[in-house]
Structures are given as C-alpha cells and as structure tokens.
Amino acid sequence: MSVTLDRISENLIPKEQLCRENTWGTVHGLLQDKSYLGIAKYRRQGIYSTWYDFSKAYDSLNHYQLQRLLEKLPLPKVMKSTAISLLKLWNMELVRNDEKKPQKIRIRRGIMQGDSSSPLWFILASGSIIYQMKNNQDLRKVTKNKGRIIGYMDDLKWFSPNEEGMKLGSTILKESALELTLHLNEKKCGYYNESDVTDENEKQFFIPKIRKAYKYLGLMQKDKDVEENYEILEEKLKERTRKILSSHLTTHQKQMIYNGSVVTSAVYVLGNLSPKESIESTLKKANNLDIQLRKIAVSEKVKVRQMSNSRYHLPERFFGMNFRSIKTETCIQFIRRFCYLMSSPDLEEARKNFEAMDKGGCRTPISDFRYVAKKYKLSTPKNFTNGYREVTKELIEAVKKTELKEKLKDWSKAMTYPKLVLKYEKEISYPGIRSLKLSSDKLAFLSAASEEQIFLKAKNFSTTGKGIENCRFGCNKPETNTHVTSNCKQHQYxxxxxxxxxxxxxxxxxxxxxxxxxxxxxxxxxxxxxxxxxxxxxxxxxxxxxxxxxxxxxxxxxxxxxxxxxxxxxxxxxxxxxxxxxxxxxxxxxxxxxxxxxxEFNANKEKEPEEIKNxxxxxxxxxxxxxxxxxxxxxxxxxxxxxxxxxxxxxxxxxxxxxxxxxxxxxxxxxxxxxxxxxxxxxxxxxxxxxxxxxxxxxxxxxxxx
Known part of the structure; x- marks a missing residue:
C-alpha cells in the first residue's frame, strides 16, 4: 500500500475524503461540519444536512470497477497485472463433512476486511461519488455553488442551502454509488433542517427526516450537538472505568488503559462538541466527570478517600497515580483543534466561517482557544510554517507545566511528605510502582500512609486538631508514618x-x-x-x-x-x-x-543513634x-x-x-x-x-x- 501511495498523485483522492495522509480525519470533518452549520445559522440562512449510510460497503464494492481503477493508476505494468490477477483469484473454500473435496467459491464483489490495502482501494474507488457531487452542473446550478460534501471512508454528509439541492444531491449520490454496486441503507440515512413542518413531499422522499438526532463521526447532532452526547458519555465512562479499576491489574496497568480509553473517549466528545452552552459549562462537565470517576476509584480501592485528589493525577515520579484529568486534557484538545484549524490549507473556508462567527460573539474553536490561552497565560501563535504539531507541542508543554505546578502546590500545602518529595523534584523516582506484583490496594494504602491519612496518631492530630500523640508502643516519639516505617522499637526492619x-x-x-x-x-x-x-x-x-x-x-x-x-x-x-x-x-x-x-560524635549522649540530628x-x-x-x-x-x-x-x-x-x-x-x-x-x-x-x-x- 505504501508503494501505491508514493506513486499516485494527490488529486486522485478528493480533498473532501478525510481518510488520507496529513489530515486529522474525524476532527477535520467535524470542523468543516460545524463551520457549515454554524455560519448558516449565524447568517440566518437555510441549510439542509443529509447523512448517508451504505449497506455492507466493503462487501459490495464491484471488482470490475476495481479493475478499471487499477488500469488507470500510474503504476508499473507488472504491479497492475499482478494486482488484477490476484483480484481474479480471490476465493473462499466451503468445507462440508459429507463432501471429501472442498468447494471453491469465487469472490466477485467486495474487498477483504482487515487487509491493509482495503481502505485505500475503497476511497480510491468511491472517490467517483464525491467527484459527481462536486461537478454535476445541474446540482451546482440548483445550490448556486453553495453545496458541500465531506466524507470519512463510507460516511458521507451533504450540505445544501435548499430542499431541491438536498433531494437532487441525494439522487445523484445514490445513482453514482450504484455504479460501484454500493447500495444506500435508506432507513439509516437521514436529513435535517430547522423546520418542523411535515409536508407530503417529505413523506414521499426516499430519505427520512431526522426528528431527534443523527450520529455522525461519533457525535449525536442536528444543527447543534445535542445534550444526549454528554449523558451517553457519562454512562459509558462510568461503566468502562468500573470495569478497568475492578480488574486484577496493577495500578500502573489500570492507569495506562484508563488514559488510553476512558480519557481519550471523553476528550474526543467534549473537545469536539458544539453544544448550546458556554465553554465554562463544558469544562465544568469535564471536571464533574473527573469527580465521578475518582469516586469509582475509591469504591474499587484504587484510591483511599482521604488521599489528596491532586496526587491521583500526579505523575508516578512524584509517587502519584498518573490518572489524567479529563478537564485538563479537554483544554489541551481545544489547543490542538485551534492550531490544526489555523494551519491546514484545506480548512481555509472553515477558518473564514469561524472568524466571522467569532466576531459576532458565537462560540467557536477560536473562542475556545482564547479562553484556554487566558486561563494558562498562553500566547496566540501566528506562524505555522513548521507545521501545527511543533506549535501545539510548545503550548501543551506550557499547560502541563502549569497544571503540574498547581497540583504539586495543592498536594504539599498541608503535608510533610510532599514537601520532602519536592525537595528532590528533579531526581526522585519510584520504580516499584510499575512492578507487576504491586496490587492497587497496597499502593493506595502506602499513598495514604505517606500523607498521614491512615489512623496513626498523626491522623488523629489532623482530624481533631489536638497535639500528635506518642507511639502506642511506648517509644516516646510522635506516631508519624516516618516513625512507624523506620524508627519504632516494636518492628524489626x-x-x-x-x-x-x-x-x-x-x-x-x-x-x-x-x-x-x-x-x-x-x-x-x-x-x-x-x-x-x-x-x-x-x-x-x-x-x-x-x-x-x-x-x-x-x-x-x-x-x-x-x-x-x-x-x-x-x-x-x-x-x-x-x-x-x-x-x-x-x-x-x-x-x-x-x-x-x-x-562517639554525638554531642547529646541521651539521644538514640537513629534520632541523631546534630x-x-x-x-x-x-x-x-x-x-x-x-x-x-x-x-x-x-x-x-x-x-x-x-x-x-x-x-x-x-x-x-x-x-x-x-x-x-x-x-x-x-x-x-x-x-x-x-x-x-x-x-x-x-x-x-x-x-x-x-x-x-x-x-x-x-x-x-x-
């Protein structure tokens, strides 16, 4: 597949197809989607959104069309003939107990699921659908060149300024797909516009009108993303978190899975939503998710309730648990999204739409970044010549540095052990946290003990305000975690x-x-x-x-x-x-x-060797x-x-x-x-x-x- 990609020109894959190199797939599509819908609403112009779903798209692609495609690609003849020969040899064997010889069944349609080259063949073949939608003269005339289409593999969405363009575009798309033997699953397709009026023409059209919401690129939407997204997200995150934290994995393994699944899922939704609410409300929801998921950590004995919340999110090198904060990661997503929007040449139209909406006081990716920049005292980048990733990296490092500083400050404000850890901030490490033998409840116990959050006498001091009592075994020393773990006469170390x-x-x-x-x-x-x-x-x-x-x-x-x-x-x-x-x-x-x-060098002979300070x-x-x-x-x-x-x-x-x-x-x-x-x-x-x-x-x- 890499050889093929190196040889084909960029224009063979339409820029509206987001499954291509140097494109941030779903985020790119959602930015375009929000800009088209947002600018129409801002200018009080009508817009029809239409979603299309194909029945078994991979299994239906016509081999004849694939063969035609291979013949037209700028590849060496040997590669072409080999690929076409392999295409003709595709078959499967049906083995039955009552037959000695397996039956070979020729595969005449579809491409292999899971094969690395299959996505490339599909987007190359289905590119003709997007081409037809863009270049059909009748459609351009009806929509006054204002129709837009975006695609992510087989998920296509069509935007039309009027109903006539929506219907004509849908018909053209359906006919173009049939040439590839791709069939629309009409029951799962849908269109939407703000009008709630039902007429006879609507009932006769083969695509139904969406009343509640349609799921596109993982988000439930109409003209705006609906509140249901957050409700579904909260329920699924709680379920997944409980499953992860209740497992027999170590805390290190749990946080890796949690950060890679729970946090990324939450950030994708919260960081790409365009709901009818302010960014403050979105971040408040993110913070609420952090609170709810920490409660699950307490119930599953990964965290002791009294243990500092900051420590739950701190890196392991500070004896933290390294569970990422959804709120912080959502802010980082706003930064990434803004930098990508401002640097991608394919998003020029979306960028202009958002800039116009931003001037009018609407919430946009630009205003979201401005809020985060103010919160973390970041400068707005002007130059993206080295790519958005370099700029984004610097901004994200600044956010993480600020968050780490705040969490360390909060952790150490009223406890002795954190102050000692910060004394060796650049040198200290806890390699044992990554041991496969260290159970979650044991790590939670140790973490709480280091903060005097278990019921030693020092804990009584923090809860009652009275003086720290001496060790229960008559050591005549304050019963702190340091005394118990290293100096108590009761224990053999x-x-x-x-x-x-x-x-x-x-x-x-x-x-x-x-x-x-x-x-x-x-x-x-x-x-x-x-x-x-x-x-x-x-x-x-x-x-x-x-x-x-x-x-x-x-x-x-x-x-x-x-x-x-x-x-x-x-x-x-x-x-x-x-x-x-x-x-x-x-x-x-x-x-x-x-x-x-x-x-012999102790000035105060009455003190024990372990307690010598002078x-x-x-x-x-x-x-x-x-x-x-x-x-x-x-x-x-x-x-x-x-x-x-x-x-x-x-x-x-x-x-x-x-x-x-x-x-x-x-x-x-x-x-x-x-x-x-x-x-x-x-x-x-x-x-x-x-x-x-x-x-x-x-x-x-x-x-x-x-």
Missing part, C-alpha cells in the same frame, strides 16, 4: 533490608550465571566461582580492630586465581528525611573511618577504614565502594551517589539498561511491600482500623 539485599544478590548471580540456590530473603552468602567470589553478611577479618567490618555485599573479581578488583556494596532503607544522610554515612564508615562508632558527618576525622585495609591485604588499588539506598516507600533519589552506583552496574558489572531497570524496580517494590506489612502490623495493634 532487618527483614526489609535483607529482602532488598537478596534481590541484589539474585540479579548479580543471574548475570554471572551462578546456579547455586539462594534462599528467599537470605542476606548471607559465600559463593566462589572461577572468576568471581561473592560474600554477603560476613565479617571481614582485619589485623587492626575496626568497628564497621561487615559490609552487605562484597564482590571479588579474579584473574588466574588472583584478585584484581573488589567492589563493596552497602544497602540501606531509610526514610526520605535521612536519604542523603545515609548515603554520606555509608561512605564515611567504610571509606573514611571504620573505627569509631557514630555515637552530628555533622563532614566533621568526623579520618581513621583506618575498610577500603584501605582491603587494598593493603590484596595488594591492589582497584577497590571500589558503592551504596544502594532505597527509601521506605520505594524512593530512589538519583543524585551523584546513586548515579555512581548506576554507572558501576552498567560498566563494571556489565548490566544492560533493561537489567538495571528491572533491578531497581524489584528493590523498590520490595521496600514498598515490606513497609506496607510493617504499617498493617502496627495498625493491627489495639484493633485500629485502616
């Missing part, structure tokens, strides 16, 4: 650390084809192969006594039984408040000073350290240290330290980008799942309810 270490070991062993079975959750390993030795959770014996001598993972790379390179990996799962502090401390205790305990790590003096000891013991200089730090909610902050670790996996351990991404997704998920278990266990005490 080693299991969370070990499962992340297990994931790292598992991926390294897979990479180096080590077949030894690794017990699930085990962080203690001692494996030696020909070229590599892996130890985890083992003390390293040294001549001089050091306190920090048990790194999480040590990799020894050997050549001819001699160690040539050592990589030390340290793993930590802190709260986001201490993320960078932990990275710095891990490096100090193995590369700077492995002798002295952290508590220690300046950069002030810790240098002393004997593990990295230098390994260099001395193995007589090599290539001993490297890296930390893998994952937040309690699966956060990864890609600062300088994390990027060093990433580069090590890609270069030193020869991980591919896909393998590395899978690793960080798994360790992020493990942190999230373990934290969810800790929170649930904490809440289970004294029969507290989530």
């Amino acid at each position: 080693a299991g969370r650390h070990d499962i992340i270490t297990w994931n790292v070991l598992k991926k390294i062993m897979e990479k180096y084809d080590i077949k030894e079975k690794l017990e699930f959750g085990s962080a203690v390993v001692d494996i030696e192969k020909e070229n590599i030795k892996i130890t985890a959770g083992r003390k390293i014996l040294t001549e001089k006594k050091i306190y920090y001598n048990t790194p999480d993972v040590v990799l020894y790379f050997k050549e001819k039984e001699k160690v040539k390179k050592i990589i030390v990996l340290e793993i930590s799962v802190p709260s986001l408040t201490k993320y960078c502090w932990q990275q710095q401390w891990k490096r100090i205790k193995y590369c700077h000073n492995s002798v002295n305990k952290l508590e 220690i300046k790590l950069e002030m810790i003096p240098r002393n004997i350290n593990l990295i230098n000891i390994l260099k001395t013991n193995y007589k090599i200089d290539n001993v490297q240290f890296y930390s893998i730090v994952v937040g309690t909610y699966g956060e990864l902050v890609f600062n300088e330290e994390t990027l060093k670790t990433k580069q090590m996996f890609l270069t030193e351990l020869k991980f591919s980008k896909t393998e590395y991404n899978k690793l960080i997704r798994d360790i992020s998920y493990s942190a999230m799942a373990s934290t969810a278990r800790i929170l649930a266990k904490h809440l289970a005490h004294q029969n507290d309810i989530i």
Whole structure:
C-alpha cells in the first residue's frame, strides 16, 4: 500500500475524503461540519444536512470497477497485472463433512476486511461519488455553488442551502454509488433542517427526516450537538472505568488503559462538541466527570478517600497515580483543534466561517482557544510554517507545566511528605510502582500512609486538631508514618533490608550465571566461582580492630586465581528525611573511618543513634577504614565502594551517589539498561511491600482500623 501511495498523485483522492495522509480525519470533518452549520445559522440562512449510510460497503464494492481503477493508476505494468490477477483469484473454500473435496467459491464483489490495502482501494474507488457531487452542473446550478460534501471512508454528509439541492444531491449520490454496486441503507440515512413542518413531499422522499438526532463521526447532532452526547458519555465512562479499576491489574496497568480509553473517549466528545452552552459549562462537565470517576476509584480501592485528589493525577515520579484529568486534557484538545484549524490549507473556508462567527460573539474553536490561552497565560501563535504539531507541542508543554505546578502546590500545602518529595523534584523516582506484583490496594494504602491519612496518631492530630500523640508502643516519639516505617522499637526492619539485599544478590548471580540456590530473603552468602567470589553478611577479618567490618555485599573479581578488583556494596532503607544522610554515612564508615562508632560524635549522649540530628558527618576525622585495609591485604588499588539506598516507600533519589552506583552496574558489572531497570524496580517494590506489612502490623495493634 505504501508503494501505491508514493506513486499516485494527490488529486486522485478528493480533498473532501478525510481518510488520507496529513489530515486529522474525524476532527477535520467535524470542523468543516460545524463551520457549515454554524455560519448558516449565524447568517440566518437555510441549510439542509443529509447523512448517508451504505449497506455492507466493503462487501459490495464491484471488482470490475476495481479493475478499471487499477488500469488507470500510474503504476508499473507488472504491479497492475499482478494486482488484477490476484483480484481474479480471490476465493473462499466451503468445507462440508459429507463432501471429501472442498468447494471453491469465487469472490466477485467486495474487498477483504482487515487487509491493509482495503481502505485505500475503497476511497480510491468511491472517490467517483464525491467527484459527481462536486461537478454535476445541474446540482451546482440548483445550490448556486453553495453545496458541500465531506466524507470519512463510507460516511458521507451533504450540505445544501435548499430542499431541491438536498433531494437532487441525494439522487445523484445514490445513482453514482450504484455504479460501484454500493447500495444506500435508506432507513439509516437521514436529513435535517430547522423546520418542523411535515409536508407530503417529505413523506414521499426516499430519505427520512431526522426528528431527534443523527450520529455522525461519533457525535449525536442536528444543527447543534445535542445534550444526549454528554449523558451517553457519562454512562459509558462510568461503566468502562468500573470495569478497568475492578480488574486484577496493577495500578500502573489500570492507569495506562484508563488514559488510553476512558480519557481519550471523553476528550474526543467534549473537545469536539458544539453544544448550546458556554465553554465554562463544558469544562465544568469535564471536571464533574473527573469527580465521578475518582469516586469509582475509591469504591474499587484504587484510591483511599482521604488521599489528596491532586496526587491521583500526579505523575508516578512524584509517587502519584498518573490518572489524567479529563478537564485538563479537554483544554489541551481545544489547543490542538485551534492550531490544526489555523494551519491546514484545506480548512481555509472553515477558518473564514469561524472568524466571522467569532466576531459576532458565537462560540467557536477560536473562542475556545482564547479562553484556554487566558486561563494558562498562553500566547496566540501566528506562524505555522513548521507545521501545527511543533506549535501545539510548545503550548501543551506550557499547560502541563502549569497544571503540574498547581497540583504539586495543592498536594504539599498541608503535608510533610510532599514537601520532602519536592525537595528532590528533579531526581526522585519510584520504580516499584510499575512492578507487576504491586496490587492497587497496597499502593493506595502506602499513598495514604505517606500523607498521614491512615489512623496513626498523626491522623488523629489532623482530624481533631489536638497535639500528635506518642507511639502506642511506648517509644516516646510522635506516631508519624516516618516513625512507624523506620524508627519504632516494636518492628524489626532487618527483614526489609535483607529482602532488598537478596534481590541484589539474585540479579548479580543471574548475570554471572551462578546456579547455586539462594534462599528467599537470605542476606548471607559465600559463593566462589572461577572468576568471581561473592560474600554477603560476613565479617571481614582485619589485623587492626575496626568497628564497621561487615559490609552487605562484597564482590571479588579474579584473574588466574588472583584478585584484581573488589567492589563493596552497602544497602540501606531509610526514610526520605535521612536519604542523603545515609548515603554520606555509608561512605564515611567504610571509606573514611571504620573505627569509631557514630555515637562517639554525638554531642547529646541521651539521644538514640537513629534520632541523631546534630552530628555533622563532614566533621568526623579520618581513621583506618575498610577500603584501605582491603587494598593493603590484596595488594591492589582497584577497590571500589558503592551504596544502594532505597527509601521506605520505594524512593530512589538519583543524585551523584546513586548515579555512581548506576554507572558501576552498567560498566563494571556489565548490566544492560533493561537489567538495571528491572533491578531497581524489584528493590523498590520490595521496600514498598515490606513497609506496607510493617504499617498493617502496627495498625493491627489495639484493633485500629485502616
């Protein structure tokens, strides 16, 4: 088909046929449709709209006409003869149990459904119908050259300024279609004009008059799009959303399907409607749809009711759920539609019609854009020489940037965790959200917990206004989500650390084809192969006594039984408040000073090590350290240290330290980008799942309810 398209000239496909290259199909057709109807109403001129429907159009197309078409196309003779021969060979086999030999039935009409070339053959063949409607002299005379036709595949619509032109045009179209053996389904055709008077001529005409509405390009319409469009849309969106969100898919999968089906369907209708209402009313309806669909998310446990609505729409990199807002996407559609209208040379007539209507105060795509531009402080584009897509892209980016800023502001105005996330706005990521193991209810639980929206004591403070009570297990610390997930004396956090270490070991062993079975959750390993030795959770014996001598993972790379390179990996799962502090401390205790305990540098000896805030790590003096000891013991200089730090909610902050670790996996351990991404997704998920278990266990005490 692509070869054929490259060889045929543009004028072989009529510009009124919208199924062609560089045309925004249905939107193009709806813009023309609204301009013809709108300008007639604005100027108080009569107009007749006629819709045509063919019975089994693909199955009815005459092969003789296709053969004639192929012979006239500017294609090489070999291609023509091959195509015609194939056309004559089309057949189907009828297999019956009582007959040994299948019967071959020759196909003499129709083109194959689903074949990539079929749409092209159909629009080329049916182009003769549009040609007849445009060039029939009698029809042009009757309509005074004001008749217009638009087509989208086999959906044709004819506009006539008078009844005589409507009837003559319909007759010509019917006869032209019959030449191709295409038959009108007269019961499904229809015409409309504003007059409600029924006369005898109307009853005798073969096309019925539309009383309620006719569905064209997905929208129910008469002279204006009817209110029924919104009612049907709301009902279908609720049904589809409930089906998606009640499935066993992960939240990431659900939002992808939701954004690709629910949101796009809503935007197509709301972004192309021309109803008898203001743009404010349309956007209010879009916002109402967002509210109704969020309620379904709550009922299906994808979202906790108290959780911020802004977070429901925020990108995943902010620990959001990334469900797009219908209201925002509708505004973006208004921008796209305006830019396409102003840049397409085929829409010059429609553009002039809309400009005239806009000057008269009517609602048009131009006025819709002006409203959105004012709302988001956008400049009106003047130059479309590089195409409308480049201009549209810049405007859409500005809208998304403004919306993101507003949602982040709303999310962080009264909560601590969002402020921490915004501190690392350009670096933070939550790879675990995309894990296929992370259920929707678990993600919703974690999201609510991070906002103090589950019934910890901090939640009581937000609902009653009283002071935050201390932990129910007697920790003498405020019972916030940070305390519960990282510092509460009731919980053992080693299991969370070990499962992340297990994931790292598992991926390294897979990479180096080590077949030894690794017990699930085990962080203690001692494996030696020909070229590599892996130890985890083992003390390293040294001549001089050091306190920090048990790194999480040590990799020894050997050549001819001699160690040539050592990589030390340290793993930590802190709260986001201490993320960078932990990275710095891990490096100090193995590369700077492995002798002295952290508590020795605490000015306030009464405080617990986990809550130390006044220690300046950069002030810790240098002393004997593990990295230098390994260099001395193995007589090599290539001993490297890296930390893998994952937040309690699966956060990864890609600062300088994390990027060093990433580069090590890609270069030193020869991980591919896909393998590395899978690793960080798994360790992020493990942190999230373990934290969810800790929170649930904490809440289970004294029969507290989530």
